[in-house]
Amino acid sequence: MASAREVKLRIRSVKNIAQVTRALQAVSASRVRKAMEKMFNTRPYATKAWQVLTHIAGQPDRAVLHPLLTEREEVKNVIVVMLSSDRGLAGAYNTNILRYTLDKFGDYSLPVRFITVGRKGNELLFRRGKDIMAEFADLPAEPDFNDVSAIGRLAVDEFLSGKADEVYLLYTDFVNMGRQDPTMKKLLPLEFDSEGLVQAEFGQDGSAQAGPNASYIYEPGQEQILDEIIPRFTALQIYQAVLESSASEHAARMVAMRSATENATDLAGALQLEYNKVRQQGITNEMLDIAGGAEALSQAKS
Numbered sequence: 001m002a003s004a005r006e007v008k009l010r011i012r013s014v015k016n017i018a019q020v021t022r023a024l025q026a027v028s029a030s031r032v033r034k035a036m037e038k039m040f041n042t043r044p045y046a047t048k049a050w051q052v053l054t055h056i057a058g059q060p061d062r063a064v065l066h067p068l069l070t071e072r073e074e075v076k077n078v079i080v081v082m083l084s085s086d087r088g089l090a091g092a093y094n095t096n097i098l099r100y101t102l103d104k105f106g107d108y109s110l111p112v113r114f115i116t117v118g119r120k121g122n123e124l125l126f127r128r129g130k131d132i133m134a135e136f137a138d139l140p141a142e143p144d145f146n147d148v149s150a151i152g153r154l155a156v157d158e159f160l161s162g163k164a165d166e167v168y169l170l171y172t173d174f175v176n177m178g179r180q181d182p183t184m185k186k187l188l189p190l191e192f193d194s195e196g197l198v199q200a201e202f203g204q205d206g207s208a209q210a211g212p213n214a215s216y217i218y219e220p221g222q223e224q225i226l227d228e229i230i231p232r233f234t235a236l237q238i239y240q241a242v243l244e245s246s247a248s249e250h251a252a253r254m255v256a257m258r259s260a261t262e263n264a265t266d267l268a269g270a271l272q273l274e275y276n277k278v279r280q281q282g283i284t285n286e287m288l289d290i291a292g293g294a295e296a297l298s299q300a301k302s
Contacts, residue, residue, distance in 0.1 A: 098121065
């Protein structure tokens with residue numbers, strides 16, 4: 001059995017850890033509210049932008065409208081943009097997105113290169129020997145579009161240059177405070193199912209709805225508009241995914257730190273009981289020693 005001094009030191013250590021996790025929980029609770037507000041404010045615009053892209057890509061002559069809409073006859077190279085966090089202590093947040101990524105592209109039949117957003121994801125993929133072509137880390141706590149536009153430009157440039165035939169985006173979709181789901185979206189070129197619906201559309205229910213195509217009039221001209229909006233709206237989807245991932249990260253960290261605080265509190269209570277038992281046993285032993293010494297003295301006198 002450990003001594004009373006050792007148990008007391010453990011209690012102090014556990015209580016110090018509980019103070020740290022409680023502080024991290026409070027910080028994450030504050031940040032998740034801001035991240036959720038920004039995410040929900042941006043969702044309508046990202047959804048409408050995606051609807052415009054899907055309308056353009058749904059045209060019969062999509063291949064001649066813009067190079068970013070052209071399906072390659074033979075897919076030879078794939079790029080995956082994976083979003084993770086820069087810091088740990090977020091429960092299974094980074095592990096879940098890594099497991100999901102490896103499940104989709106771990107044993108892919110084609111060469112796959114990764115663009116990582118977040119230091120943790122980059123480290124985890126590097127340890128597994130994956131081909132990482134670019135890393136984006138240390139994004140601001142409240143990123144804006146300009147902070148992540150370079151990621152979209154890199155993906156677009158690689159696709160236009162022919163170095164990539166498909167570009168996928170993997171991120172963590174924020175559902176609620178207790179649920180964050182890893183999600184995959186095909187960025188380039190846009191993909192349709194048999195009903196002409198875009199896969200993985202951003203929306204309230206996460207799915208597209210069938211219906212008639214809207215009519216658009218382009219000014220000053222279709223070519224000039226498409227050259228501007230398609231790359232920009234593609235980058236916008238990455239920006240929205242970054243916001244979704246940021247809210248998911250803070251929510252996961254808040255839940256993890258709350259659980260850690262509760263566990264530390266329970267452990268401190270259990271250690272306090274053990275300390276009381278050890279101290280009581282020490283007092284009992286001292287009293288027995290005193291009683292034994294007194295009995296020995298009385299016998300010596302007699």
